[in-house]
Amino acid sequence: xxxxxxxxxxxxxxxxxxxxxxxxxxxxxxxxxxxxxxxxxxxxxxxxxxxxxxxxxxxxxxxxxxxxxxxxxxxxxxxxxxxxxxxxxxxxxxxxxxxxxxxxxxxxxxxxxxxxxxxxxxxxxxxxxxxxxxxxxxxxxxxxxxxxxxxxxxxxxxxxxxxxxxxxxxxxxxxxxxxxxxxxxxxxxxxxxxxxxx
Ligand SMILES: C[S@@+](CC[C@H](N)C(=O)[O-])C[C@H]1O[C@@H](n2cnc3c(N)ncnc32)[C@H](O)[C@@H]1O
Numbered sequence: 001x002x003x004x005x006x007x008x009x010x011x012x013x014x015x016x017x018x019x020x021x022x023x024x025x026x027x028x029x030x031x032x033x034x035x036x037x038x039x040x041x042x043x044x045x046x047x048x049x050x051x052x053x054x055x056x057x058x059x060x061x062x063x064x065x066x067x068x069x070x071x072x073x074x075x076x077x078x079x080x081x082x083x084x085x086x087x088x089x090x091x092x093x094x095x096x097x098x099x100x101x102x103x104x105x106x107x108x109x110x111x112x113x114x115x116x117x118x119x120x121x122x123x124x125x126x127x128x129x130x131x132x133x134x135x136x137x138x139x140x141x142x143x144x145x146x147x148x149x150x151x152x153x154x155x156x157x158x159x160x161x162x163x164x165x166x167x168x169x170x171x172x173x174x175x176x177x178x179x180x181x182x183x184x185x186x187x188x189x190x191x192x193x194x195x196x197x198x
Pocket of ligand 1: 026027028051052053056075084086098100
């Protein structure tokens with residue numbers, strides 16, 4: 001059964017706010033082009049852990065550029081290993097890449113900074129940059145190395161939904177890189193990924 005809040009005048013309502021889906025919290029697969037926008041601009045040496053992999057939408061793109069991709073999710077989504085709670089994990093990986101659940105983004109940042117040894121990349125709302133609480137707990141202490149702002153809007157659909165319409169929320173890739181000590185670089189992703197990797 002579709003969530004009735006996704007229909008507005010008979011059409012799909014873009015997810016300005018992401019609501020919990022019916023099978024578990026916040027399952028919104030990332031369109032492939034949005035992951036290519038990361039892998040075209042950031043190299044990942046060593047293994048890559050997609051720690052909230054859902055149905056593998058992001059993992060499948062990461063597997064094209066990295067030889068060792070490990071995929072897991074707290075829930076059974078039909079891809080990777082299920083039943084792995086990232087927030088309770090202890091194992092370290094070279095790189096961690098994901099689009100985290102909306103309501104646990106801060107906790108994912110804190111955990112990812114502990115468990116990643118090279119790079120840690122999260123797809124987050126651009127507005128994640130705002131807020132006094134995050135300024136104190138994340139950005140003053142552990143600012144990202146690079147923020148890649150999308151010039152095209154990402155539309156998130158629940159898995160299996162008909163894809164039409166356009167998103168209303170700005171997103172960015174937030175990358176913490178242990179090899180970089182230059183503060184935070186603000187970068188813009190070139191337009192065209194959506195058409196190139198449709
Ligand atoms: C927004 S979806 C993104 C799925 C996938 N990363 C992608 O980009 O296509 C967030 C995913 O986080 C998973 N999740 C929620 N809480 C989690 C946790 N504590 N540990 C691991 N995965 C979790 C959900 O089951 C869901 O699949």
